[in-house]
Amino acid sequence: MKHEQTHGTPMKYGMAIDLDKCTGCGACMVACMAENNIPFKEDESEKLVSITWMRIFKLSNGKSFPDLDICYLPRPCQHCEGHGGHSPCVSVCPATATDYSQETGIVSQIVTRCFGCRYCMGACPYHARYFNWWDPVWPDGMEKYLSPNVSPRMRGVVEKCSFCYHRYQLAKNKAYLNGGRRVPEEAYQTACTQACPAGAIVFGDLNNPEHQVHQIVKPDPDNGNRSRNDRAFRLLERTGTNTKVYYLSSREWVRRAGDNYLAHEKTGQVAKLHH
Amino acid sequence: MSTLDEKAQAGMDDHAAHGGDGKASGAGGFIILFFIIGFAASMVLGWVIFPKLLYSQKQQPLNFNHALHVEEVGEGCQACHYFREDGSFSGIPKLAQCTECHEEPMGDTEDEAIFVEQYVTKDREVPWLSYSRQPDCVFFSHAAHVIGAKMDCVVCHGHIGESEVSRPYEYNRLTGYSRDIWGKNIAGFKRNSWDRMKMDDCAACHKEADAIHDVSVQTQRGHCYVCHK
Numbered sequence: 001m002k003h004e005q006t007h008g009t010p011m012k013y014g015m016a017i018d019l020d021k022c023t024g025c026g027a028c029m030v031a032c033m034a035e036n037n038i039p040f041k042e043d044e045s046e047k048l049v050s051i052t053w054m055r056i057f058k059l060s061n062g063k064s065f066p067d068l069d070i071c072y073l074p075r076p077c078q079h080c081e082g083h084g085g086h087s088p089c090v091s092v093c094p095a096t097a098t099d100y101s102q103e104t105g106i107v108s109q110i111v112t113r114c115f116g117c118r119y120c121m122g123a124c125p126y127h128a129r130y131f132n133w134w135d136p137v138w139p140d141g142m143e144k145y146l147s148p149n150v151s152p153r154m155r156g157v158v159e160k161c162s163f164c165y166h167r168y169q170l171a172k173n174k175a176y177l178n179g180g181r182r183v184p185e186e187a188y189q190t191a192c193t194q195a196c197p198a199g200a201i202v203f204g205d206l207n208n209p210e211h212q213v214h215q216i217v218k219p220d221p222d223n224g225n226r227s228r229n230d231r232a233f234r235l236l237e238r239t240g241t242n243t244k245v246y247y248l249s250s251r252e253w254v255r256r257a258g259d260n261y262l263a264h265e266k267t268g269q270v271a272k273l274h275h
Numbered sequence: 276m277s278t279l280d281e282k283a284q285a286g287m288d289d290h291a292a293h294g295g296d297g298k299a300s301g302a303g304g305f306i307i308l309f310f311i312i313g314f315a316a317s318m319v320l321g322w323v324i325f326p327k328l329l330y331s332q333k334q335q336p337l338n339f340n341h342a343l344h345v346e347e348v349g350e351g352c353q354a355c356h357y358f359r360e361d362g363s364f365s366g367i368p369k370l371a372q373c374t375e376c377h378e379e380p381m382g383d384t385e386d387e388a389i390f391v392e393q394y395v396t397k398d399r400e401v402p403w404l405s406y407s408r409q410p411d412c413v414f415f416s417h418a419a420h421v422i423g424a425k426m427d428c429v430v431c432h433g434h435i436g437e438s439e440v441s442r443p444y445e446y447n448r449l450t451g452y453s454r455d456i457w458g459k460n461i462a463g464f465k466r467n468s469w470d471r472m473k474m475d476d477c478a479a480c481h482k483e484a485d486a487i488h489d490v491s492v493q494t495q496r497g498h499c500y501v502c503h504k
Contacts, residue, residue, distance in 0.1 A: 085492035093493070101498035103490045108500040112412045151412040151504055166504050169414050173362030176418035 012105035013163055014206040014244030016216045017074055019254055021200035024072030029054050031195030037152045039136030051130040053161035054192050061253045071254045077128040077161035078243035079107045089120035105244055106163050114157040121158060125236050129160045164190040185211050217246045233258045238270055326461045331448050335441040336401055338386040342439050352428050352436060364417035367403045370394060404444035406455045414504035433469035477502055
């Protein structure tokens with residue numbers, strides 16, 4: 001039953017989010033919840049129990065009018081690569097419920113495998129993981145709107161953004177039918193990317209020079225995949241999480257807000273590369 | 276005389292002693308018999324009664340003759356179970372597909388009459404019971420297996436194309452899953468590749484067939500998201 005598997009270079013799916021374009025409208029959050037069958041609570045403002053795979057944070061430069069500036073920061077799972085795929089959550093999971101794929105660069109979460117210890121939530125520096133304190137309940141009739149491509153989660157497990165992996169699975173089906181294996185750029189896009197009215201989110205393969213996201217980010221593999229774009233930064237980049245979600249901004253205070261800088265450190269300065 | 280008496284006495288003693296032994300071995304045999312009966316009872320309970328209790332049966336809405344259809348349509352399985360344009364698999368045909376041929380009764384069997392009267396004329400979908408339905412958390416791509424790996428339908432579905440009657444649909448009362456997932460054999464022994472479709476069966480074949488084993492950082496094997504969703 002051996003069959004040829006010509007995968008070629010592995011993919012590394014990632015995002016570039018232009019914070020100067022983001023208006024904080026929340027369309028990405030809504031699209032994400034609808035796409036991924038994310039249960040909502042009676043009181044969604046209760047952030048201890050609400051689940052938001054994609055969440056918008058509001059940043060402020062802390063100054064008063066007229067120097068006040070606001071920035072909205074959408075935060076999906078950052079799909080950390082760490083070193084050799086050892087992202088913080090993957091390293092600690094005792095159940096092999098979360099995993100890093102060298103083929104797609106996506107951090108998976110298998111909810112039927114998870115037993116809910118929440119170690120990964122503690123390990124994640126981005127609060128991208130959420131715990132299901134209750135079984136999901138949808139208002140009468142609304143369960144008919146659920147996507148059959150995403151399995152709803154049960155009480156007692158952790159869930160998070162999967163970069164809409166089911167869309168990759170479906171796109172790959174079509175690729176097979178067309179006689180290939182490679183999924184074209186436009187065939188696999190996340191729900192948030194497509195929902196963003198400002199076009200602030202660009203999604204694609206960071207390893208593929210033909211993909212828009214690669215052209216924007218221009219990752220430097222010799223420098224821990226740091227972006228060669230002056231506008232780009234990653235969240236807590238200096239911890240070595242090696243995330244695949246890049247943020248872009250021309251405003252220095254925004255770029256500086258992406259990490260914990262000491263007063264004397266320059267924005268984007270790396271004290272020492274981690275190994 | 277006295278020696279004879281002594282001998283007789285000894286013989287009686289022996290006899291008495293043997294009699295005593297005989298009683299003891301009878302009790303031992305009873306214990307062994309009791310154990311055997313208990314063992315047999317628990318075996319019957321575990322291997323015969325438990326599976327009967329665990330699985331419930333449903334009949335298909337009407338009897339479907341695969342062998343007849345394969346003969347008539349002539350294109351093999353793909354005639355009715357085909358790929359859609361987006362690469363997804365059609366699975367069990369919808370009514371519209373059946374009525375392409377079955378607008379009018381196409382034979383005089385009882386099942387044909389049920390089909391046309393109950394479903395075609397009333398324009399109702401046939402509530403077929405799917406033997407091979409995987410749990411909700413599983414993503415199975417027919418395209419990857421049939422087109423990508425060029426596998427035959429028989430590898431997973433067995434010789435269902437040669438069946439003349441629809442066997443009863445058996446499902447687990449606790450989980451609701453079809454019995455085909457666990458397999459007929461309650462112990463989990465399988466002789467054919469299609470006897471069972473649990474995760475281990477998928478994994479065994481993937482381990483053998485996948486050229487790349489090191490995709491997953493955790494397991495150094497195939498990535499979980501290959502088959503999960």
